[in-house]
Amino acid sequence: MPDIPVTADPGETPGGTADAAMAVDLTAAPAAAAADVPPEILAQSLGQYLRAWWRRVRGGDSGVLPVVLAIVVVAISFQVANPAFLSAQNLVNLFEQSSIYMLLAMAEIFALLLGEIDLSVGLVMGLGSVVVAELVQPTGLNWPWWAAIIVTLLACAAWGAFQGSLVARLRMPSFIVTLGGLLILQGVAIIVLKGALVSIGNSRFTNELVLYDIFWGQFEPVVGWILLAVVVGATGTGLWLRDARKRRHGLEAPPRSLTAMKIVLMAVAGSAVVAICNVNRAHFGTIEGVPYIIPIVLAVLAAWTVLLQRIRFGRYVYAIGGNPEAARRAGVSLPNVRTWGFVLAALTAGIAGVLFASWQVSLTTNIIKSANSYVLLAVAAAVIGGTSLFGGRGKTIHGVLGGLVIGAIYNGLYLLGVSSWWIDVVVAGVLLAAVAIDVLSRRGAPRQA
Amino acid sequence: MTVDPGGTPDGPADTAMAVDLTAAPVAAAADVPPELLAQSLGQYLRAWWRRVRSGDSGVLPVVLGMVVVAIIFEIITPEHAFLRPSNLVYIFGLSTVYMVLAMAETVVLLLGEIDLSVGAVALFGGVVAFKLVQQPGPGWPWWAAMLAALAICGLVGAFTGTLTARLRIPSFVVTLGMFLLFSGILVVVLGGANGAVSASPLVPNQRVFYDLVQGLIPPVVAWVALAVVVGAVGTALWRRAAARRRQGLVAPPASLTAIRIVRVAVVLICTINRGTPLVAVQGVPWVIPIVLVVLAALTVLLQRTRFGRYVYAVGGNPEAARRAGVSLAAIRTWAFALCSATAGLGGILLGSFFFGQYSTNTADPGQLVLYCVAAAVIGGVSLFGGRGKPIHGVLGGLLIGAIAYGVSLLSLGQLATPLQYIVPGVVLIVAVLVDVLSRRGSGSGTRA
Numbered sequence: 001m002p003d004i005p006v007t008a009d010p011g012e013t014p015g016g017t018a019d020a021a022m023a024v025d026l027t028a029a030p031a032a033a034a035a036d037v038p039p040e041i042l043a044q045s046l047g048q049y050l051r052a053w054w055r056r057v058r059g060g061d062s063g064v065l066p067v068v069l070a071i072v073v074v075a076i077s078f079q080v081a082n083p084a085f086l087s088a089q090n091l092v093n094l095f096e097q098s099s100i101y102m103l104l105a106m107a108e109i110f111a112l113l114l115g116e117i118d119l120s121v122g123l124v125m126g127l128g129s130v131v132v133a134e135l136v137q138p139t140g141l142n143w144p145w146w147a148a149i150i151v152t153l154l155a156c157a158a159w160g161a162f163q164g165s166l167v168a169r170l171r172m173p174s175f176i177v178t179l180g181g182l183l184i185l186q187g188v189a190i191i192v193l194k195g196a197l198v199s200i201g202n203s204r205f206t207n208e209l210v211l212y213d214i215f216w217g218q219f220e221p222v223v224g225w226i227l228l229a230v231v232v233g234a235t236g237t238g239l240w241l242r243d244a245r246k247r248r249h250g251l252e253a254p255p256r257s258l259t260a261m262k263i264v265l266m267a268v269a270g271s272a273v274v275a276i277c278n279v280n281r282a283h284f285g286t287i288e289g290v291p292y293i294i295p296i297v298l299a300v301l302a303a304w305t306v307l308l309q310r311i312r313f314g315r316y317v318y319a320i321g322g323n324p325e326a327a328r329r330a331g332v333s334l335p336n337v338r339t340w341g342f343v344l345a346a347l348t349a350g351i352a353g354v355l356f357a358s359w360q361v362s363l364t365t366n367i368i369k370s371a372n373s374y375v376l377l378a379v380a381a382a383v384i385g386g387t388s389l390f391g392g393r394g395k396t397i398h399g400v401l402g403g404l405v406i407g408a409i410y411n412g413l414y415l416l417g418v419s420s421w422w423i424d425v426v427v428a429g430v431l432l433a434a435v436a437i438d439v440l441s442r443r444g445a446p447r448q449a
Numbered sequence: 450m451t452v453d454p455g456g457t458p459d460g461p462a463d464t465a466m467a468v469d470l471t472a473a474p475v476a477a478a479a480d481v482p483p484e485l486l487a488q489s490l491g492q493y494l495r496a497w498w499r500r501v502r503s504g505d506s507g508v509l510p511v512v513l514g515m516v517v518v519a520i521i522f523e524i525i526t527p528e529h530a531f532l533r534p535s536n537l538v539y540i541f542g543l544s545t546v547y548m549v550l551a552m553a554e555t556v557v558l559l560l561g562e563i564d565l566s567v568g569a570v571a572l573f574g575g576v577v578a579f580k581l582v583q584q585p586g587p588g589w590p591w592w593a594a595m596l597a598a599l600a601i602c603g604l605v606g607a608f609t610g611t612l613t614a615r616l617r618i619p620s621f622v623v624t625l626g627m628f629l630l631f632s633g634i635l636v637v638v639l640g641g642a643n644g645a646v647s648a649s650p651l652v653p654n655q656r657v658f659y660d661l662v663q664g665l666i667p668p669v670v671a672w673v674a675l676a677v678v679v680g681a682v683g684t685a686l687w688r689r690a691a692a693r694r695r696q697g698l699v700a701p702p703a704s705l706t707a708i709r710i711v712r713v714a715v716v717l718i719c720t721i722n723r724g725t726p727l728v729a730v731q732g733v734p735w736v737i738p739i740v741l742v743v744l745a746a747l748t749v750l751l752q753r754t755r756f757g758r759y760v761y762a763v764g765g766n767p768e769a770a771r772r773a774g775v776s777l778a779a780i781r782t783w784a785f786a787l788c789s790a791t792a793g794l795g796g797i798l799l800g801s802f803f804f805g806q807y808s809t810n811t812a813d814p815g816q817l818v819l820y821c822v823a824a825a826v827i828g829g830v831s832l833f834g835g836r837g838k839p840i841h842g843v844l845g846g847l848l849i850g851a852i853a854y855g856v857s858l859l860s861l862g863q864l865a866t867p868l869q870y871i872v873p874g875v876v877l878i879v880a881v882l883v884d885v886l887s888r889r890g891s892g893s894g895t896r897a
Contacts, residue, residue, distance in 0.1 A: 117621070166878070173832060175563070175621050176822075176881045183819060183874030187867035194863065365866070372815065376629050379622070389622060421636040428630035432612070432623065439618045 078412035088279035098407025104378035105399030107348035115391025116174035123185040126371030128353020136207040160346025168338035199362040215358035218289035236263040321391030380431035522855035544850025550821035551842030553791035561834025562620035568817030569631035574793025591657040606789025614781035648805035661801040747839040764834030823877040
């Protein structure tokens, strides 16, 4: 081995830029070590917590703040333009519409966190909706609804495994694989549809009725309150106990006042949702109560949050998205984690597919084709929510919030009588703006240029 | 001293180099096109074969693919109708749109970027051009309308390019947004979901647009033009090669230049006498010289000018290009502008192909993009930048057009619609798969 020159070390140059970025960071946040640690872990009082949080926001890592602000701005502007926007009736309607965007955005986040993209989620949803509807047809296979849903989800996951393998093992660019994949799926969905119309709207058959109710059904008002009490009680107790245990063991934990505030906030928000949902929103007759899709979306959100934030697989996903080479050298199997990421994306899109079938009631070739346009909305929702396109940064909750923004824009513009192509133009503008903000905030942040 | 962090990435590159060395005995020759070193036809063919085997196969796969596709469709289409002259001309008309769009896409792919908005921008450009020549309306002369449309598309591309080049937003996201944006704007310009615009063959000014694909050059004129073109191009090629040989520069053997001249002639002759006996449709469609002119212009731009060399340099290794003093942002922005302007021309051709009718249902911009990306990649343009030529877009476009039309000729009943989606999807994935695998085998790029 030849002598390594001392003065010109090829490994030095990247280090130099990283040092410079670090120096900038030091001036912004006095405690250098605190830069990578969430402020709630270090803060000992509510005041400290808020100050630390504000410092983090100013440092470019703003979390859900922008999207929450966006929701407020969108809501106020549409409310000014049309007082019907914030009516209880429209809010439930808005949430129902947004649920599809939310699920697809949560699906997309698995790919985005890995630094990949999945352009096929829209048509995985389309395929899933056709498959589930065909399986329960009384004149056809006549499967029970639960078997149909399970098989649909498995089929979607299998497709995700196929695409994921091409991306992960052959290192084909993910946007090309999923672009080709969505074309194939479109064809397959039309084949499954047999060129005809398939409907699940016949309430004489239990299986069709259950599928129909997934989107259109709701709990009794009383049941909604009971559920809320149970959920808030269980989550609140869990949260409180966990923080108390951490504090007892001398681990870093958020201040007590903060934990209490979180629980109260959860209860207030939950009560507001249930109260709004319990208003009668039918033009004739009575439709009131919490729609089933709200707990469905929350369950998916909870499951994927646990998966990504609490277990090893989730940590590997973030590790790969942050720096694949570092993850590989740390012993993470890139092909496996990437493939599973695509499987989970397709699986979530399959759940959206079941909802989509329930929402549309009757599926035709044109509806399947239109499913494709949801991809852009899903990407937009995820990025607006705060997920980075470059991998390693984002949470499942971002998909839910971003989906709400997209749904609100669609719903609001629709209420104002804006035609659908102008809505497309607005959403495209929102997508570009969100991505530009993502890029610029990433540039400002010290982590990676 | 033993553990050098910089050493690890070099490991795989070394082994790839070793494999390459066994394949090509002359190591230095691996990067030089064989026609530059060969001194006789036999040497040229051997060098070419060696290059094909080492993974850098040029246009060979797409030409083979075309032959295979032609044979298969000729066998399986009802009444063996695929290779009828009328069908061949129809395929060519259909393919010209893909060819022009694929050439547009090639410019951006060479940079290692992608433009998913070419379909929407092309339709937008076509509609703008058609709108501008409407008689109760702007009533612009056709050339002004065409120039204006291309300029507007170029501006759109410059905007896309600026977002990509200066903000470094991933190009597929920017162009995905632009795709959505212009799919919407397209409908707005057309005047609503039921809007339509047409170029009538009865109005002289609009007839130019109608004739771009539908119009035919009279056979006699075509022969004269052919003779002039072959004569001019042939003389130029021959004299250039002779001059190089005289000056002692490396030059292809004389027999090869002769073959090239013949090839130009064959390409043109094949497209002339194909009138069907019943309907006297004779003559070369105007679109053939148009495509050839676009091809020639882009080839000169990319292969002979400094801008072209910079495009290849940026695509091959952006960091190296930057350190060599190339302005990445400027090159990227210009490439996107060029891509969109070329796409605008494709949009005008598309309107002409559909008999001068433009409506919201004329073409699906999303499908157009997929076809043209697939065409470029099938033709031999790499998705990873730095590798490909405009001619690849033309050949790939022809192959895609042949497949698309061949599938529609089959009487498939219910499977016809789904296959319109499945076939290009499979073709796209397979083409990229080949690109990825051949790149891996060639050892020229180590980017994962």
